[in-house]
Amino acid sequence: MDLKDWFASRQKRREIQEVITQPLTTEEYCALWKQCFQCRELLYTRDLRTNLDVCPKCDYHFRIGALDRIEQLADENSFEELDADMRSSDPLNFFDTEAYTKRQDEASRKSGLREAVLTGICKIEGQTTALGCMDFGHFGGSMGSVVGEKVTRLTEAAIERKSPLIVVCSSGGARMQEGILSLMQMAKTSSVLKSFSDAGGLYISILTEPTFGGVTASFAMLGDFIIAEPGARIGFAGRRVIEQTIRQKLPADFQTAEYLLKHGQVDMVVSRNKLKATLARLITFHQSSASELEIEDNSSENSNGQGSSEPKPLGARN
Amino acid sequence: MDLKDWFASRQKRREIQEVITQPLTTEEYCALWKQCFQCRELLYTRDLRTNLDVCPKCDYHFRIGALDRIEQLADENSFEELDADMRSSDPLNFFDTEAYTKRQDEASRKSGLREAVLTGICKIEGQTTALGCMDFGHFGGSMGSVVGEKVTRLTEAAIERKSPLIVVCSSGGARMQEGILSLMQMAKTSSVLKSFSDAGGLYISILTEPTFGGVTASFAMLGDFIIAEPGARIGFAGRRVIEQTIRQKLPADFQTAEYLLKHGQVDMVVSRNKLKATLARLITFHQSSASELEIEDNSSENSNGQGSSEPKPLGARN
Amino acid sequence: MATDKKPIPLEFEQPLAILAQNMDALEKQLSDNPELEADLDRMQEQYSSLKRSLYLNLRPIDHLAIARHPQRPYTRDYFAAWDPNWIELHGDRKGVDDAAMVGGLLELDGIKVVAVGTQKGRTLRDKQQCNFGMPQPEGYRKALRLFRHANKFKLPILCLIDTQGAYPGIAAEEHNQSQAIAENLMELAGVTVPVVAAITGEGGSGGALAIGVANRILMLEHSVYSVITPEGCASILWRSNDKVSEACQAMKMTAKEILQLGVIDQVIKEPLGGAHHDHQSVAANLKIAIVEQLQELLKLSPQEVRQHRQDKFRAFGSFR
Amino acid sequence: MATDKKPIPLEFEQPLAILAQNMDALEKQLSDNPELEADLDRMQEQYSSLKRSLYLNLRPIDHLAIARHPQRPYTRDYFAAWDPNWIELHGDRKGVDDAAMVGGLLELDGIKVVAVGTQKGRTLRDKQQCNFGMPQPEGYRKALRLFRHANKFKLPILCLIDTQGAYPGIAAEEHNQSQAIAENLMELAGVTVPVVAAITGEGGSGGALAIGVANRILMLEHSVYSVITPEGCASILWRSNDKVSEACQAMKMTAKEILQLGVIDQVIKEPLGGAHHDHQSVAANLKIAIVEQLQELLKLSPQEVRQHRQDKFRAFGSFR
Numbered sequence A, B: 001m002d003l004k005d006w007f008a009s010r011q012k013r014r015e016i017q018e019v020i021t022q023p024l025t026t027e028e029y030c031a032l033w034k035q036c037f038q039c040r041e042l043l044y045t046r047d048l049r050t051n052l053d054v055c056p057k058c059d060y061h062f063r064i065g066a067l068d069r070i071e072q073l074a075d076e077n078s079f080e081e082l083d084a085d086m087r088s089s090d091p092l093n094f095f096d097t098e099a100y101t102k103r104q105d106e107a108s109r110k111s112g113l114r115e116a117v118l119t120g121i122c123k124i125e126g127q128t129t130a131l132g133c134m135d136f137g138h139f140g141g142s143m144g145s146v147v148g149e150k151v152t153r154l155t156e157a158a159i160e161r162k163s164p165l166i167v168v169c170s171s172g173g174a175r176m177q178e179g180i181l182s183l184m185q186m187a188k189t190s191s192v193l194k195s196f197s198d199a200g201g202l203y204i205s206i207l208t209e210p211t212f213g214g215v216t217a218s219f220a221m222l223g224d225f226i227i228a229e230p231g232a233r234i235g236f237a238g239r240r241v242i243e244q245t246i247r248q249k250l251p252a253d254f255q256t257a258e259y260l261l262k263h264g265q266v267d268m269v270v271s272r273n274k275l276k277a278t279l280a281r282l283i284t285f286h287q288s289s290a291s292e293l294e295i296e297d298n299s300s301e302n303s304n305g306q307g308s309s310e311p312k313p314l315g316a317r318n
Numbered sequence C, D: 001m002a003t004d005k006k007p008i009p010l011e012f013e014q015p016l017a018i019l020a021q022n023m024d025a026l027e028k029q030l031s032d033n034p035e036l037e038a039d040l041d042r043m044q045e046q047y048s049s050l051k052r053s054l055y056l057n058l059r060p061i062d063h064l065a066i067a068r069h070p071q072r073p074y075t076r077d078y079f080a081a082w083d084p085n086w087i088e089l090h091g092d093r094k095g096v097d098d099a100a101m102v103g104g105l106l107e108l109d110g111i112k113v114v115a116v117g118t119q120k121g122r123t124l125r126d127k128q129q130c131n132f133g134m135p136q137p138e139g140y141r142k143a144l145r146l147f148r149h150a151n152k153f154k155l156p157i158l159c160l161i162d163t164q165g166a167y168p169g170i171a172a173e174e175h176n177q178s179q180a181i182a183e184n185l186m187e188l189a190g191v192t193v194p195v196v197a198a199i200t201g202e203g204g205s206g207g208a209l210a211i212g213v214a215n216r217i218l219m220l221e222h223s224v225y226s227v228i229t230p231e232g233c234a235s236i237l238w239r240s241n242d243k244v245s246e247a248c249q250a251m252k253m254t255a256k257e258i259l260q261l262g263v264i265d266q267v268i269k270e271p272l273g274g275a276h277h278d279h280q281s282v283a284a285n286l287k288i289a290i291v292e293q294l295q296e297l298l299k300l301s302p303q304e305v306r307q308h309r310q311d312k313f314r315a316f317g318s319f320r
């Protein structure tokens, strides 16, 4: 992603945040056009946005940020964020060509986010759901301690509330700057997902452009259902690493969502405009009894002040 | 297997049965020579027998019958047979070019056995074990109702006695003459093995020349450990069927024990002269505590008159 | 659904087909020769009586032919008819999505089930993609993971069976077809949710049984279930490809015979001539039967439903 | 065991090697020139002090070099040293026996364990067969089935780690390397038997962690453990292949540093210069440590030992 994209992404983000507090001013969009990466069509940004950032001409799915994703999936104003203030520290005192702390600030400046995942409790078509959305726009969606901890706490919140869990993945892999502690987040998240699964919880993992490395090799691949977005590139090792290792060119569709479907790795590839409905359907399908449902509803409605991780209204963040 | 083999096999069988009741008369063997199928060496039968029917020159493992197998694996005189009298009926009133009942008689006449598996409780290096041995020499080792029932009862006996279970497999597949009931034996044996496994039982499956079809696709492949004898041919579909289906020649080592090892299907390939020691070691390794051991020993020593399937001394059979 | 297409006559239906052609020809002449009306009526009667007697006296090999009819409804047809919004689930998670084994989530009259079924494919391309309904080990492993999903979420399992058997090929052997089947048998024996299986066409050997260890097993009237394909049986026992009919007869593979042997629980009526004459009605009938069975089984506790299934299979066999 | 072979000097050991050569040369002249004795003594002292200071001040990249030393003991060396009668178990049961992942049954001072470990291979042919210690998904699935075996039979699990990581190749991606690793992480988190892991050489990223979710994690003194290979880190963060040493330093990947970060529990001393100088002694030391850890863990109940493991990993992370 180049700077222009980052900037466009940031601009968009600001607008969404305003959406929550004040009505949309149409003028802000008018000047904006965007070119489709796939078919090269020049798209009117408002149309693109109305179409959930999917090219109306060729169905190319643009990368979207965590806030957009929440807006698209959660019922209006239902998302109550968890651990909004959690930030990375610098356990290794890491410095490559720049200090990790500086890189963190830079990442936040570009993304408008504190970390590469937003987590919270929301409703999806009325059904209480624990939802995590990663944002590739923040530090390449890399998983360090905070991403691991937030996903873990989200899972714990889902166990507590007996609610389903959905994580929208998008990541370049583990965050090298936190060294071995980043690697441990793979085990931490997988471990809590084991507890969640043993408790009978439903976990749906959504793989979006791009999902690689330590995230794919942990919670992304552990869903009871695994859904990929069309065209998303998903894998363990990056294309370049593989090409260098095997010294041959890879097929064009290698590691795309469709390739994964063909190779039995995902349950389905679902277009963004059908994603929310599909999730709602899967959740409904797996609600075992009316009584459990009621417990869920009660806990989610009344528990804002309870529990170890307190949900916070999204507006209060930053 | 041609008639000559059948006959040789039958002759050998008689001799072994006599072993149990009276001392070996050396003269009976002297006249007998056997040619190795693999290296063509002419072998002195007594030497071959001393070497557990393994060619001393090229390690070719000759097919052996259930009685030989029991003699090789069970501690001397320790094998107490279960369900010795169980015989096939003819549920379909089956007739191809001959009546099934007639074929059964013919099979017994050739093999000296009532059915294609012998089951019983024995000791292996002092450890009480439920042991089943199939015999390809009886009706091609095919699995009909009796084989299924005897393996099932053996497994139930192992559950009851908390003893390990070993089945030496050798089979051409399901017995067509009992139609759908033969097929159901695959499910019946797999089902009881599920109960055995849930009860924490140790099941070792031994695949010997040849093991195919419904036996491979049920209890043969469900061992906690799966051991193959060198050179044994093992598979689901027969070589001829596959060649006809895919219309190409198969590699020479296709479906051999070594091929299965290479393709991750068996834990190990063990020579016949190391088989008993290996089994004993595996059983010892999986005895979880001394107390359980005692229970096993007690039950096996005292329970001959208890339980649904009563062990019977081998000598009493036939 | 192929219902709108004219049913292709089978070999044993040739007399009927010829009669129908003659009637068609006669009908065309009717406007010019009104006196032919009586002949046509007579032929109509003949046709009806021939049809009745033909289908009342089907030989086993005729059932086989109907079970293999290219227009017979397949798993996807049933799933779509029963729940147009069914959600398909792909893949074994380990490298392969075997098109010969279809899986998904269905709602049948409010009962949510995890459904799997073998799929033969309708067009030539489909057929090839589905490997003519013969799954690879990965197909069985796809079913396996769905069985586990069902068990985790306490959803009943529905299996539709229409396969000549597991595919006999090099890769299938390499990837351990036997183990894939055996593991399914063991897993299905152990699940604590109701399992209902229906044989809708061919139930061929271990490849069918691998998704057939059910509390209740239904068969469509003209479907068959056997330990080996009749062709395989004929070639081994008769050493002849001409004895398929004899093999069909000897193995007792028709729904009625399998019911008599106590292996299945219910035979579902098909339209006269076979399911391919009316996809809608056979789908409706089968669904009613499945739902009834599920409703009964859902009254059992998880442990009871497992025990019921294990007891059922424990009892199979005939010996002295 | 490669102990009988003369250790091949590493790059950073060149000064030592040169000194040793000079000493050898001097020694040969000793019989003719007895007056050289004093020189030789002095050089011997020099050598000892240089050696001490060299190994006391190893840079992270020097540890990496020792961890990768071609004569370093590998998993099979340890297994054979600990239990000459260990029983190897092959295969994933589904088509592949990955030589990069070794598994088997071992007895350590009377404690029976299911052991797995990555294997690099000593000869060129071995190396190729073992894919230079980088498992395919099927290797992890072989480990997975052994973990399940251990859990069923209440046998502790021992994992030896020496891998640059999971293999990045086409087939590996096709067969879902990610899922294979993730499933192992989840499975190891859930087993109710003690799990002890030891990093004996390189612990590289997810491919190492996949057999590293243990109650107790040990590292040999010169082994390394990192989220990515230093080469990978240098090429991504510095966009340069010359910055491997900087990457090693920045990532804090040495045993001592990883211990300080609280990720591992114990560092096992190696002979001066590294494990390749004395296979027997390092195997003996490692075994003592493993047995001690196992004895401690065997005091816990099944649920406690699982909870202990999950709590351990739950705590990893640094944030505000």
Ligand SMILES: [Zn+2]
Pocket (backbone or CB within 6 Å): A036, A037, A038, A039, A040, A041, A055, A056, A057, A058, A059, A060
């Ligand atoms: Zn476009």
Ligand SMILES: [Zn+2]
Pocket (backbone or CB within 6 Å): B036, B037, B038, B039, B040, B041, B055, B056, B057, B058, B059, B060
């Ligand atoms: Zn020979």
